[in-house]
Amino acid sequence: MGAMELRHEHKQSQTLSPRLQHAVRLLQMSSLDFSTMVTDMLGRNPFLEVTEGSDEALPLDADVPVAPSPVMAETPEPLPDDREIWRAESSGSMRRAEDGELSALEMTAAQTCLREHLRSQLNVLRLSPRDLVLATIVAESVDDDGYLRSSLEELAAVAQMQPPVALEEMQIALKRVQALDPLGVGARSVAECLLLQLPKIEDARSRRLAERIITQHLNLLASRDVPALAQLLDVSVAEAEAVCLKLRRFDPRPGWRYETTQAAYIVPDVLTTKVRGQWRVQLNPAVIPKVRMNQVYAELFQRHRQQGHAEMANHLQEARWTMRNIEQRFSTILDVASAIVRRQRHFLEFGAMAMKPLGLKEIADEVGIHESTVSRVTNNKYLATPTGVYELKYFFSRAIVSSNGSACSGTAIRGLIKDIIEAERPENPLSDAEITRQLARQGLVVARRTVTKYRQMLRIDAVERRRQHS
Numbered sequence: 001m002g003a004m005e006l007r008h009e010h011k012q013s014q015t016l017s018p019r020l021q022h023a024v025r026l027l028q029m030s031s032l033d034f035s036t037m038v039t040d041m042l043g044r045n046p047f048l049e050v051t052e053g054s055d056e057a058l059p060l061d062a063d064v065p066v067a068p069s070p071v072m073a074e075t076p077e078p079l080p081d082d083r084e085i086w087r088a089e090s091s092g093s094m095r096r097a098e099d100g101e102l103s104a105l106e107m108t109a110a111q112t113c114l115r116e117h118l119r120s121q122l123n124v125l126r127l128s129p130r131d132l133v134l135a136t137i138v139a140e141s142v143d144d145d146g147y148l149r150s151s152l153e154e155l156a157a158v159a160q161m162q163p164p165v166a167l168e169e170m171q172i173a174l175k176r177v178q179a180l181d182p183l184g185v186g187a188r189s190v191a192e193c194l195l196l197q198l199p200k201i202e203d204a205r206s207r208r209l210a211e212r213i214i215t216q217h218l219n220l221l222a223s224r225d226v227p228a229l230a231q232l233l234d235v236s237v238a239e240a241e242a243v244c245l246k247l248r249r250f251d252p253r254p255g256w257r258y259e260t261t262q263a264a265y266i267v268p269d270v271l272t273t274k275v276r277g278q279w280r281v282q283l284n285p286a287v288i289p290k291v292r293m294n295q296v297y298a299e300l301f302q303r304h305r306q307q308g309h310a311e312m313a314n315h316l317q318e319a320r321w322t323m324r325n326i327e328q329r330f331s332t333i334l335d336v337a338s339a340i341v342r343r344q345r346h347f348l349e350f351g352a353m354a355m356k357p358l359g360l361k362e363i364a365d366e367v368g369i370h371e372s373t374v375s376r377v378t379n380n381k382y383l384a385t386p387t388g389v390y391e392l393k394y395f396f397s398r399a400i401v402s403s404n405g406s407a408c409s410g411t412a413i414r415g416l417i418k419d420i421i422e423a424e425r426p427e428n429p430l431s432d433a434e435i436t437r438q439l440a441r442q443g444l445v446v447a448r449r450t451v452t453k454y455r456q457m458l459r460i461d462a463v464e465r466r467r468q469h470s
Helices: 018-028 031-044 082-090 114-122 129-140 152-159 167-178 190-196 204-216 218-223 226-233 237-248 254-258 295-303 310-343 345-350 360-367 371-378 410-422 432-441 448-457
Strands: 048-050 061-064 270-275 278-283 291-293 382-385 388-391 399-401 407-409
Touching (some): 018 310, 031 048, 031 310, 114 129, 114 167, 129 152, 129 167, 152 167, 190 218, 204 218, 204 226, 278 310, 291 310, 310 345, 310 360, 310 382, 410 432, 410 448, 432 448
Antiparallel strands (some): 048 291, 061 278, 270 278, 382 388
């Protein structure tokens, strides 16, 4: 049996200190989460305070030296007008004006949910109390899509009225709800929802054909098999296509227009615009926290510091870390965004077709940080350009090498696919395989499955769904 022995080995390992872990978490936060965190810290740390009307000593802008473009350099391109909206929202302009005028918030129309909209219509109808209750039960049972998923028997049992509610009464209540706005509400299936919207078709012949399609050939409408529909309806392909086009304008989810969920608006972290042939990059003032150290409190504490004040000492240390991390966060975001703009200036000037392949390592080497830091900086951070708002990650893509040896980005390939599909003949659209062959003829060897993936990313229907019959 071998003897046991103790052996000492020296190994080097890298661990993150709590302070560094905190800085990493701040860096990868979105602007909304970061703002929430700073607001929470302001409420519990006495050494931090909100600044009023003063700018922070942060690097707010950077000029990216770019050679003037022969096409785009005549006049500077202003940033979108939405910039003023962002600034107005961030500066608290929603408060009531001093002169007594209504604020923008008070002038905004109040949102009404679907069930409230239905109740308001029922309340103006001349109904008996019993009929009003039954119709209200039906209206309250409609889901957010506008459909009635519960059976009329179940709703009759819910009423618990005397005398007991008959099924015929519930059917009448359902008809009353289905006659309300929006058309299609209260339907129990997609077919019934479409049938309720038939009054939108004014032509009697087209309305009859549409009814036959909905009741007998809904599967062919979904698959866009217009020739088969024309044969079954004994009409021309053009007439069948015209009726199908009207049906596609119907709303299969009528309740969505009264959706009460608030839209999530994106506030860009960085702004860029072209001034005198050069791209100027700056941080969006709306996302920079208006916070600073309370130097009076800090100096008083340091002057009269005594034992037993560990909690206040921790608050002071946390406040200092927070201020340094805030400056480091926005300085890094600005540096990374400026490097991206330098690399992708042709995209900003000429569109998706001019997007260059770009990797995290290229930006990391230029800025002097690690690739993982670039990944954190570009996650949930947005750049506002004259043509739109893009996540910083959008500007990164791997290179696809063409037959002549030049590299092309995936974004440029998607732009080319979009242009090819937009130029196709509606009656003879191109399949993914045909698009692949067209790309190959232009020197871009891309797999068909990649073309399919890019087409789906562009939210473009498959070939059969794009086909239009004349």
